[in-house]
Amino acid sequence: MSSLILRTATRFVFPLLLLFSVFLLVRGHNEPGGGFAGGLVASAAFSLVVIAYGTDVARKSLRARPVSLIGAGLLVAAGSGLWALLRGEPFLTGQWTTIERFPGGPADLGTPLLFDIGVLLTVLGVVLNIVFSFAEEE
Amino acid sequence: MLIAVLSGFVLAAFAPWIHRLSPRASAWLLALLPLGLTGYFLGQAGAVAGGEPVRTFLPWVPSLGVNLSFSLDGLSLLFSLLITGVGALVVVYAGGYLEGNPQAGRFHAYILAFMASMLGVVLADNLLLLFVFWELTSVTSYLLIGFDHDRDKARKAALQALLVTGGGGLALLAGFLLMGDIGGSMEISGLSHRGEALRASPLYVPALLLVLLGAFTKSAQFPFHFWLPNAMEAPTPASAYLHAATMVKAGIYLLARLNPVLGDDPAWHVPVTVVGAATMLAGAWLALQQTYLKRLLAYSTVSALGALTMMLGIGTGPAITAAIVFLPAHALYKGSLFLVAGAVDHAAGERDVARLSGLARKMPVTAVAAVTAAASMAGLPPLTGFLAKENLLGAVSAAPAFRIAATVAVLLAGAAYVAIAYVVGVRPFAGAPRPTRIEPHEAPAALWIGPALLGILGLFGGILPGPFVPVLSAAVSAVLGWDYEVYLALWHGFDPMLILSAAAVAGGVGLCAARGRLLSLRARWGHLGALGPSSWYDAGMKQLTYLARTQTRLLQSGYLRTYLLTIVVATLAAAGFALLRGGGVPFAAPLSGARFYELCLAGLVLVAAGATVRSRSRLAAVASLGVVGYGIALIFILRGAPDLAMTQFIIETVTVVLFVLALHHLPPYSRISSRGSRARDAFVALLAGCLMAGFVLATTAGKRLPSISGYFAETSVPLAHGRNVVNVILVDFRGLDTLGEITVLAVAGIGAYALLKLRPGKGKTP
Amino acid sequence: METVLAVVVGGLYAAGIYLMLRRSLVKLLFGLALMSHAANLLIFTAAGFHGEAPPLVPEGSRALLPPYADPLPQALILTAIVISFAVLAFGLALFRRAYSEVGTDDLDQMKATDT
Numbered sequence A: 001m002s003s004l005i006l007r008t009a010t011r012f013v014f015p016l017l018l019l020f021s022v023f024l025l026v027r028g029h030n031e032p033g034g035g036f037a038g039g040l041v042a043s044a045a046f047s048l049v050v051i052a053y054g055t056d057v058a059r060k061s062l063r064a065r066p067v068s069l070i071g072a073g074l075l076v077a078a079g080s081g082l083w084a085l086l087r088g089e090p091f092l093t094g095q096w097t098t099i100e101r102f103p104g105g106p107a108d109l110g111t112p113l114l115f116d117i118g119v120l121l122t123v124l125g126v127v128l129n130i131v132f133s134f135a136e137e138e
Numbered sequence B: 001m002l003i004a005v006l007s008g009f010v011l012a013a014f015a016p017w018i019h020r021l022s023p024r025a026s027a028w029l030l031a032l033l034p035l036g037l038t039g040y041f042l043g044q045a046g047a048v049a050g051g052e053p054v055r056t057f058l059p060w061v062p063s064l065g066v067n068l069s070f071s072l073d074g075l076s077l078l079f080s081l082l083i084t085g086v087g088a089l090v091v092v093y094a095g096g097y098l099e100g101n102p103q104a105g106r107f108h109a110y111i112l113a114f115m116a117s118m119l120g121v122v123l124a125d126n127l128l129l130l131f132v133f134w135e136l137t138s139v140t141s142y143l144l145i146g147f148d149h150d151r152d153k154a155r156k157a158a159l160q161a162l163l164v165t166g167g168g169g170l171a172l173l174a175g176f177l178l179m180g181d182i183g184g185s186m187e188i189s190g191l192s193h194r195g196e197a198l199r200a201s202p203l204y205v206p207a208l209l210l211v212l213l214g215a216f217t218k219s220a221q222f223p224f225h226f227w228l229p230n231a232m233e234a235p236t237p238a239s240a241y242l243h244a245a246t247m248v249k250a251g252i253y254l255l256a257r258l259n260p261v262l263g264d265d266p267a268w269h270v271p272v273t274v275v276g277a278a279t280m281l282a283g284a285w286l287a288l289q290q291t292y293l294k295r296l297l298a299y300s301t302v303s304a305l306g307a308l309t310m311m312l313g314i315g316t317g318p319a320i321t322a323a324i325v326f327l328p329a330h331a332l333y334k335g336s337l338f339l340v341a342g343a344v345d346h347a348a349g350e351r352d353v354a355r356l357s358g359l360a361r362k363m364p365v366t367a368v369a370a371v372t373a374a375a376s377m378a379g380l381p382p383l384t385g386f387l388a389k390e391n392l393l394g395a396v397s398a399a400p401a402f403r404i405a406a407t408v409a410v411l412l413a414g415a416a417y418v419a420i421a422y423v424v425g426v427r428p429f430a431g432a433p434r435p436t437r438i439e440p441h442e443a444p445a446a447l448w449i450g451p452a453l454l455g456i457l458g459l460f461g462g463i464l465p466g467p468f469v470p471v472l473s474a475a476v477s478a479v480l481g482w483d484y485e486v487y488l489a490l491w492h493g494f495d496p497m498l499i500l501s502a503a504a505v506a507g508g509v510g511l512c513a514a515r516g517r518l519l520s521l522r523a524r525w526g527h528l529g530a531l532g533p534s535s536w537y538d539a540g541m542k543q544l545t546y547l548a549r550t551q552t553r554l555l556q557s558g559y560l561r562t563y564l565l566t567i568v569v570a571t572l573a574a575a576g577f578a579l580l581r582g583g584g585v586p587f588a589a590p591l592s593g594a595r596f597y598e599l600c601l602a603g604l605v606l607v608a609a610g611a612t613v614r615s616r617s618r619l620a621a622v623a624s625l626g627v628v629g630y631g632i633a634l635i636f637i638l639r640g641a642p643d644l645a646m647t648q649f650i651i652e653t654v655t656v657v658l659f660v661l662a663l664h665h666l667p668p669y670s671r672i673s674s675r676g677s678r679a680r681d682a683f684v685a686l687l688a689g690c691l692m693a694g695f696v697l698a699t700t701a702g703k704r705l706p707s708i709s710g711y712f713a714e715t716s717v718p719l720a721h722g723r724n725v726v727n728v729i730l731v732d733f734r735g736l737d738t739l740g741e742i743t744v745l746a747v748a749g750i751g752a753y754a755l756l757k758l759r760p761g762k763g764k765t766p
Numbered sequence C: 001m002e003t004v005l006a007v008v009v010g011g012l013y014a015a016g017i018y019l020m021l022r023r024s025l026v027k028l029l030f031g032l033a034l035m036s037h038a039a040n041l042l043i044f045t046a047a048g049f050h051g052e053a054p055p056l057v058p059e060g061s062r063a064l065l066p067p068y069a070d071p072l073p074q075a076l077i078l079t080a081i082v083i084s085f086a087v088l089a090f091g092l093a094l095f096r097r098a099y100s101e102v103g104t105d106d107l108d109q110m111k112a113t114d115t
Helices: A004-027 A037-054 A053-061 A066-086 A111-137 B002-021 B027-050 B074-097 B104-123 B127-145 B152-184 B188-200 B203-216 B229-235 B236-245 B250-262 B266-288 B293-314 B317-348 B363-379 B384-397 B404-426 B445-463 B468-480 B496-532 B533-555 B560-579 B596-614 B617-637 B642-663 B675-701 B709-720 B727-733 B737-758 C002-020 C025-046 C073-104
Strands: A095-100 A107-110 B054-056 B059-061 B070-072
Touching: A004 A037, A004 A111, A037 A053, A037 A111, A037 B445, A037 B727, A053 A111, A053 B188, A053 B363, A066 A111, A066 B533, A066 B737, A066 C025, A095 B404, A107 A111, A111 B445, A111 B642, A111 B727, A111 C073, B002 B027, B002 B104, B027 B054, B027 B070, B027 B074, B027 B104, B070 B074, B070 B104, B074 B236, B074 B250, B074 B317, B074 B445, B104 B127, B104 B236, B104 B250, B127 B152, B127 B203, B127 B229, B127 B236, B127 B642, B152 B188, B152 B203, B152 B250, B188 B203, B188 B250, B188 B468, B203 B250, B203 B266, B229 B236, B236 B293, B250 B293, B250 B317, B250 B468, B266 B293, B266 B404, B293 B317, B293 B384, B293 B404, B317 B363, B317 B384, B317 B404, B317 B445, B317 B468, B317 C073, B363 B384, B363 B445, B363 B560, B384 B404, B384 B445, B384 B496, B404 B496, B404 B596, B560 B675, B560 C002, B596 B617, B596 C002, B596 C025, B617 B642, B617 C025, B642 B727, B642 C002, B642 C025, B642 C073, B675 C002, B675 C025, B709 B727, B709 C073, B727 B737, B727 C073, B737 C073, C002 C025, C025 C073
Parallel strands: none
Antiparallel strands: A095 A107, B054 B070
């Protein structure tokens, strides 16, 4: 199923795709992107590894089990809402702080970013869970 | 008071565990709670008798008018004392009765939960709260009646009781909602002085009838009485508790409680009195024909419930007094007799009165308790039963209408009670001993302490009614809605009551003598019983299963296509009708604002969709499906939705990969449908497509409500620090929705994983 | 443009429903995929088109400058896309499992509940 060209290309494209995924996540609040898109790009990267090298390599490069990613994602997303609860505001109210001395100008940091990370992890976990299962069906 | 109610449920949850820890002492331990509650309620007696109800209030769902509001007045106090007092005795008794039964822990859990539910019913001040507890008593009694769940009869009786009382409960809920709607309050205390307004409303009669239906089914009034004797399948302690002292009196309680709200109207007096009288006579008549101890007692309970209902229907001061006095008197003697019946069954292994005789010598304590209770039932002085019967006779002979008929009815019932009391309480113990299945022996203390205490209380209350009068007065006042003084005395001179009372006893003696003939009569005409309400219930159940089977056969064909087709056609018909009635589909300016390449794109998507349908190979279909997805992604890009386009592109890619992984190396697919069904489906599908297109046009052309997007557009940056409004909506404004959505995602993902990965071993596959 | 997309939505629904009415489980899944596309496009179109600018607030500005594309349906559709993917994947897994247990993708032969 895999060719040399695909394997070589994967080796270059895979880190780029992962980087792109993080990029989409971080800028998602201001430009097109976000947790859903970021998670999908990352899962596309791992799916590519599945096609080129098989699921064993893909699982190894993922390091965590997809099911754990799903759990972690849901926990992070739900946990990001607890912050507001602690401050007596409704669940999931965004909490923001501004970091003045951020490289490249002041930046706003807030719990919605944490929430988006949860979304990314969940999407990645779900898609990879399914892709791995189907690929191992063979 | 909330704690008083809830503690029973909490203890019930731990009861099986406590029982496992110490199977011997558990019953005594568990009985401490009802005992403690009895003490608590006794402590409140002074305040309540003073005329001021004790109240607590805690909002639960205030928007729906549901509150955890409890109120303890005279009536509630009387019932609470009965429930917890008899409850304590029954728990102890059950410990002895079920000794060695591995399921005894479960029984204790049920009975405590039942006790708590019952307390909730009599203490709740909120109609909906009362309904919740009311249904809880139905559920817990279902569990108790069906306790021996491996016996077919017990299961059937349990289901019957649940269906009858549960059905009545639904009527009750409807009645409560109507009452709340008319009266503008869900609190009984709030409704009680709006009785005038309620009775003037056109919805008064429907509400009243619904409430009565609920009360009558619960209290086994004719023609719903049949479930009560069948419910004797329950273990005897449960029978004694549910069907003598507490649950069946929930209906009586409700009637009494709502008397100030709904009573004082012919629409109340007539049905309640007539149904009560009919139940009283029918119950007494049926009881006389029984030979099994528990069934005999059950029918006599039906009769007593009828008498109580009748008194509440008459509704005068003396009548209410009679009901309130008769209520504890009945609970004391009937509870005692039930427990005696259980002890006899336990000690001698027999339930048929014809086979029991001369047990007094072997079971002296039980015999004394039985005779005391029977004397009270027969209405002999100086027991509470005598006071109760005097009051009953006094009430009917002073009734506002049909005085003579009512008096005769009560006299007949009274005579029957004498006969029943003799058969149940005296016959098994008197005379020469007969051989029984087990060599009779005195029951253990746990089994006689209950009947003995109840008997002593019955005696004490008859001789010295004084201490009880304040509570009884408070209860009567609560039912009437105005202050009323109860006067009780064993002796008030030679008056007509005494003569009537003596006449009842004399009639009873006569009935005893004639009982043999009665039983032979029953042998001859017994088959007529098959025409009674119980058979209506059976026929109804049969019809119900028949209906279910027929409609299942018609609708549940097992063909997915048929279901889908039904859904699609039904939607087409309903939605299409609405669309056409709403003014049809506007076809203004079909191509306005569309660019050439957009038209091409639309064409491409349609062609690809067509190719998916027509394709003869799966992979080609997958490829066409991918084209559809990419085409739509392009439409998203052109119309200002880069986020959507990006997501759609990647998803489409992953989908295609998945399809290929899942579908390769399958045998080629064949056309299996016939040409006719294909044509039919195509027609339906095209029609549905046209309808959906019509909807889109109607929506886009019609007047629209102002969009809420303006809010997001303006507040996205200031409030949520984000410039991508779509993302801000997802992670901030509607974050909770997104959390729900990723949860769905996780469930689907794990589900797919489980389907593919988890396989039972070949040998274990069913 | 709304009219054109309305026709596309209708066509996708028709194709989707037709496929879902077939006896083959695989075709049913194809139909399901087409239906989800149709539904997404339906929401997208029904909101109407006011502008083609993506709903991104320009840097330095405090609010979106009209005309802009409506962000609300986009947010709805975004999650719908991902969820319909997951449901489709679940359907495919169901199909694989059913196929390996029953050995057919003919729904009429899967009628019995115990195989």
